[in-house]
Amino acid sequence: MTRTATATLCLLIAIHVLRDRFQGLSLDATFAHVAGVSLPTVLLGILLTAVSYAAIASYDVLAFGLIGRRLPLRDLLRSGVAATGLGQALGFGLVVGSFVRWRILRDQRVTPKDAAAASALVTSGFLLGLAAVFAVMTLLASHSVSAMAGVSQVEVIAAGLAVLAIYALLLSTRGIELSLFGRKVFLPSRKLMLRQTLLAALDVLPAGLALWILLPAGVEASLGIVLIAYIAALGAGLLSNTPGGIGAFEGVFLIALPEAPVDSLLAGIICFRLIYFGLPFCLALLLLTDAELGTGRTRPLAAALRQAWRPTTKWRSVVRQSCTIDPAPPPSATLDSSRIAQAITKxxxxxxxxxxxxxxxxxxxxxxxxxxxxxQSGRTLVAMGDPVAPYGSWPELIERFRRHAVELGSHNAVLYKIGPDAAAICRAQGLRTDCIGHEAVLNLKTFDLAGSERRDLRRKARQAEKAGVEIQQHAPGQAPLQGLAEVARIWREGKRGRERSFSTGHFEPDYVARFPVFEARHNGSCCAFISLWVSGDGSEWALDLMRNRADVPAGTMHALVLAAAMAAKASGALRFNLCMAPLSGLEESTSRVESIGHAVYRRGARFHGLQGLRQFKSSFRPDWEPRYLARRPGPALIGAAVAAYRLCRKGPDEPQTAGTQPPLQSAHLSAYCGKAEDGADRGGPAEACVEQARS
Structure with a gap:
């Protein structure tokens, strides 16, 4: 608050002192000068800005090296650009820069204290290098500086030499240890200080040159004067902590160039701000959004921009010498198919x-x-459903999954579509849970068609029967896959060629052959079918694929599901799972997040058919069980929701994110779960259930 008040006071004083300069200001002339800047000039300004920000980004490499953190070069350059771009545009660069560095580098286990220490070192290193560059520039143009500042040339030279003497004294100090935000930090070595000064020169000189070429022709000022004025204005802007140094930056130029037309001078500064502050600010927002969401949606553009802003090979070699980058190797991962298969069968x-x-x-x-x-979606790991294990192992498994995400450098660990028991464990471990819908479950002990509550279901089944629909059930591997494939193709074309994966199955012959299938035939050909998952212990059946032709008789899908539920009941199963109706049942929630989900459910039905899905499942009069999304508290919600949504919408043919562990193919489990790799049936639990139902 004090700094803000001080900055505002300084701005008001500057306006008061320079009020005479503003009397001749014409905004129309100013904007005319801005509009008159040529495209080659703008492109050259962008190029010089890129060179300057390449040097700016490299400060982070030196700073994190000083606090003993050896991080990947690409991540450090990314954090440097984002922290500086936002810090310069928003003001309070030390605070903003610390926050941005922490958010972008937290995957590398960078703590807020680490980020604050690095930001302090970046700021101090930049100011030290800036002072040295300013002193040299002052000595080279001492005559012009003396005329501009109203002091003698001797005093200007003496001041420049004094600054360089202090700089030389600092160069001679070695081995001094400081405590910075809880971190032990050694003052940089002579070589490192010289590199900081080189970075400062590569930062401010191209930026000052960009400002000089953007000034309209009416501003007659030498490059040396503009560079000196720019360095002074930059320092004043940093000390003022105002957004973009506004006020202090312009004030220095108005004082340094008293003969320049004010409208032309302000036009050049506006163009410079748009290029040097505006473009990096947009890039910084993109990089920070990319880090927060971790979805990979912004990655192609961000990668292209990072490539365009990457320093030259020679410059990168200078940066690498100051901080050896030793990225940690990825953790090893092994895949034990037998253990996974045993857990599934139990x-x-x-x-x-x-x-x-x-x-x-x-x-x-x-x-x-x-x-x-x-x-995995982007840098977010999304666990699918409850742990497949005895309940007593759930807390340990959830904790292991979260640690595994950290070891992989993941942005976030999310648990999607978990039940109330797993959600309670997640809350006990400090995660936040939000209800994302309700799962429809039939209690097969009490399920039947008697009574008025299932009158509509009986009517639907009779409609299909009167239309001549015949329901056939097939054991695993016995369904006519050719006919099913044709129905699946027609269904897929009606969905614009989209199949889903991750949270539901997709039509692939080897996959479908693993499960019982119920087929609806009309006029001698297949018109619809459903496939069923069966739990390892046979206690639960669940809907997986539901495919139909567009002209399927009314009530066919209801008749298919009803036949499957009755077969599950006859087999001795206890539950028949109709799966989740997303975002449904949230109307009475007091959570803000869940209220947003309910609004999507009410108003987004025409895009996702959410209400129709709930209505179909409701005709069976099921019990509704909540399903949750568990994630870290705070802004991680957005990234978690987007990652889960993208995985569930991803088609089976889309590439998966690379990882240290290969995905498990069906063939890996075939020897353990009911079907051998040679295609021979081994009498798995699903087949046994169907055979029992038939008998």
Whole structure:
């Protein structure tokens, strides 16, 4: 508050002192000068800005080296550009820069104290180098500086030499240790200080040159005077802590160039601000958004911009010499198919069959009794469903998954579509949980068609029967895949060629052949089908694929699901899972996040069919069980939601994010779960359930 008041006071004083200069100001003339800047001049200004910011970004390499953190060069350059771009535009560069460096580098286990220490070193190193460059420039143009400052040339030379003497004294000091934000920091060596000064020169000289070429023709000022005025204005702007140094920056130039037309001078400064502050500010926002979301959506553009702003090979070699980069090797990961298969065969959750999709990676329990399966979107790891393990192993597995994400350098660890028990464990571990919908579950002990509550379901089933629809059930591997494939193709074309994966299955013959299938035939051909997951212990059946032709008779899908539920009940299963209706059942929630989800559910039905899905499942009169998304508290919600959404919308043919562990293919589990690699059936639990239902 004090700094803000001081900066405002300084700005008012400068306006008062320079009020005479503003009497001849014409805004129309100023904007005319701005509009008259040629395209080659703008492009040259952008090029010089890129050179300056390449040097600015390299300060972070030196600073983090001084606090003993050896981080990847690309991440350090990225944090340097983002921290400086936002710090210069918003003001309070030390505070803003510390926050931005922490948010961007937290995947590298950089703490807020680390970021604050590095920001302080960046600022102090820059000011030290700036002072040395300013002293040299003052000595080279002492006559012009004396005329501009109203002091004798001898005094100007004496001041410049005094600054250089102090600089030389600092160069001679070695081995001095300081404590900075809880970090032990040694003063930079002579070689490192000289590199800081070189960075300062490579920073301010191209920037000052950019300002000089952007000044309109009416401003008659030599390059040396503009460079000196720019360095002084930059220092004044930094000390004022106002956004972009506004006020202090312009005031220095108005004093330093008293003969320049005020409208032309301000036009040049406006052009410079747009290029030197505006473009890096936009880039910094992009980089920070990319780090916060971690979705990979902004990565192609961000990567292209980073490539365009990358320093030259010679300059990179100078930076690398000051701080050796030793990125940590990725953690090793092993895949034990037998352990995963054993956990699936013992599981009471049919959803465990998602492991067969081939798009998951796994974190195994320490006690070899279960796993968490996950996918990766950008730098976010998303676990799919509850842990596939005995309940007693869930806390350990969830904690192992979160540690695994940190070891991989992941931005965030998210648990998607977990039940109330897993959500309670996540909350106990400090995670935030938000309800993302409700899962429709039939209690097969009490499920039947009697009573008025399922009158509509009986009517739908009779409609399909009267239309001549015949329901056939097939054991795993026995369904006519050719006919099913044709229905799946027609369905996919109606969905604009989109299949989904991750949280649901997709039509792939080897995958579908693993599960029981219920087929609807009309006029001698297949018109619709559903496939079912069966839990390892046979206690739960669940809907997976639901595919139909566009002209399928009314009630066909209801009849298919009803036939499957009755077959599950006959097999001795306890539950029939109709799966989740996303964002439904949130109307009474008091959570702001869940209220937003309910608004999407109410108003976004025409895009996602959310209300129609809930209505279809409701016709079976199921019990509704909440499902949750667990993530870190705070702004991680956006990245978590986007990552989960992108994974669920990703098609089966889209490439998966590279990782240290290969995805598990169905063939890896075939020897353990009901189907051998040669295609021979081995009598898995799903087949046994269907055969029992038939008998």
């Amino acid at each position: 599981s009471h959750r049919a959803e465990a069959n998602l492991a067969f999709l081939g798009d998951k990676r796994f974190v195994l329990s320490q006690h070899a009794d279960g796993f968490v399966m996950y996918g």
